[in-house]
Amino acid sequence: MKYWGLLIAKIVAIAGFAWGANWMTHRFLRIPQQTLDYGHNPVGTDLGWTFVTAFCFLAICGLCWAAIVDQRYRCRTCATRLRMPVATGSWGRATLFARPKMEYICPYGHGTMNISQLQITGRETPEWDEHGDIWKELESIGSSRD
Ligand SMILES: [Zn+2]
Secondary structure: OHHHHHHHHHHHHHHHHHHHHHHHHHHHOOOOHHHHHHOOOOEOOEHHHHHHHHHHHHHHHHHHHHHHHHHHOEOOOOOOEOEEEEEEOOOOOOOOOOOOEEEEEOOOOOEEEEEEOOOOOOOOOOEEEEOOOHHHHHHHHHHHHO
């Protein structure tokens, strides 16, 4: 739930930025005379409006990209940034047996994410392996010995 809540919060923040940029543009940029006379859209006919609109569009695209990339490297349970990247596999035996992967782990032990470093058949989605409760697992190890 935290994972999707964080993504929604990022989208809302980006929408707020877009709304603020639109408000600032209309507040501080002079409206061209031809817009006032003929009702033309100033974007595409006025250089200042076109430049500011293009800059805002690129900034919003960049923020969306950063939000998606940041979200990909977060724990699916607690939305904490995944840490401790470990390279596994081998490039020498990459075709069949030990494909090279990068493993990230949640610092609170919720799960592990495996990202394939070799993507022959196109872009692969990362594998998320959710761990069980580590305390129950430790208790079961202790109780099985008795
Ligand atoms: Zn976690």
